[in-house]
Structure formats: C-alpha cells, structure tokens
Amino acid sequence: MSKELNILQDLYSEIESIKKALIHLEKSYSSCSVIGIKENYTDEELEKWEAFTARYSRLSDIATQKIVNSFLLIETGSTGSLLDKANFAEKKNWVNTAEEFRRLRLLRNYIAHEYEKQNTNEVFEMVYQNYSSLHLFVSNILGYYNSNPIYKI
Numbered sequence: 697m698s699k700e701l702n703i704l705q706d707l708y709s710e711i712e713s714i715k716k717a718l719i720h721l722e723k724s725y726s727s728c729s730v731i732g733i734k735e736n737y738t739d740e741e742l743e744k745w746e747a748f749t750a751r752y753s754r755l756s757d758i759a760t761q762k763i764v765n766s767f768l769l770i771e772t773g774s775t776g777s778l779l780d781k782a783n784f785a786e787k788k789n790w791v792n793t794a795e796e797f798r799r800l801r802l803l804r805n806y807i808a809h810e811y812e813k814q815n816t817n818e819v820f821e822m823v824y825q826n827y828s829s830l831h832l833f834v835s836n837i838l839g840y841y842n843s844n845p846i847y848k849i
Contacts, residue, residue, distance in 0.1 A: 782794035803823070
C-alpha cells in the first residue's frame with residue numbers, strides 16, 4: 697500500500713471521528729447553555745460542564761493536529777509548524793484568520809495543561825465563548841473534505 701493511500705485512510709478515519717465528536721460537542725453545548733455559568737453547580741451540572749470542556753479539547757486536538765497534518769501531508773508533502781498549519785487553515789477558508797486557528801489550539805492546550813491551576817468558571821466560559829469558532833472550523837473542514845474528490849478512497 698502506498699504512503700499516500702495510508703494517509704488518505706487515516707484522514708478518512710479522522711474525518712469520521714470528528715463527525716461523531718461534533719455531534720457530542722453540540723449536545724454538551726446545548727446542556728451547558730441551559731445550565732449557564734454560575735458560582736455553584738450541582739454534581740450533575742459540573743459533570744456536564746466538564747464533559748463539554750473535555751469534548752471541546754478533544755475535538756480541537758483532532759482537528760488542529762491530526763486532520764490538518766493529514767491535509768498538509770497530502771497537499772504539500774510535510775506537516776509544518778503551528779504557524780504553517782494556521783496559515784494553511786486560513787488559506788483554505790477554514791478559519792477567518794491564522795490567529796483564530798492559533799487561538800483554537802492555544803485554548804485546547806490551556807485546557808489540557810493548565811486546567812487544574814485555573815478557576816473552573818474561567819475555563820467553562822472560555823470554552824463556551826469559543827464553541828462557535830471550533831464548530832465553524834470543523835464544519836468548514838468537513839465541507840472541504842466532502843467537496844474534494846481527491847480525498848475519496
């Protein structure tokens with residue numbers, strides 16, 4: 697099997713993953729929209745917010761790292777730096793600006809590496825406010841993938 701075919705198969709699997717992850721994120725967003733940001737949460741509310749945050753982080757990671765890497769490998773032959781990925785995403789109109797891509801990635805890193813040190817509500821609020829950007833980014837990737845026959849295996 698060729699290296700390109702392996703990359704296409706990996707990309708297909710990643711695309712299927714983000715389709716499912718996006719549905720789960722949408723459900724969490726709906727639940728958390730009802731709860732809102734507040735000082736004290738019931739255990740059930742806290743679980744819903746934590747699930748939303750984890751789902752956001754996971755989807756952002758798959759989209760900004762794995763999927764963009766796969767597209768870059770296919771289209772340019774290398775994966776590149778964070779800046780290369782951000783510029784690529786902007787060029788493909790997946791995000792409005794490279795800075796928006798960078799913010800998506802930095803929030804994911806903040807959640808993954810700084811969560812224990814931060815105010816829970818601050819994390820919840822940042823994820824809630826950035827939901828639309830991540831949702832649009834992933835939707836744009838899915839549209840690009842579906843509209844380009846070179847990605848069909």
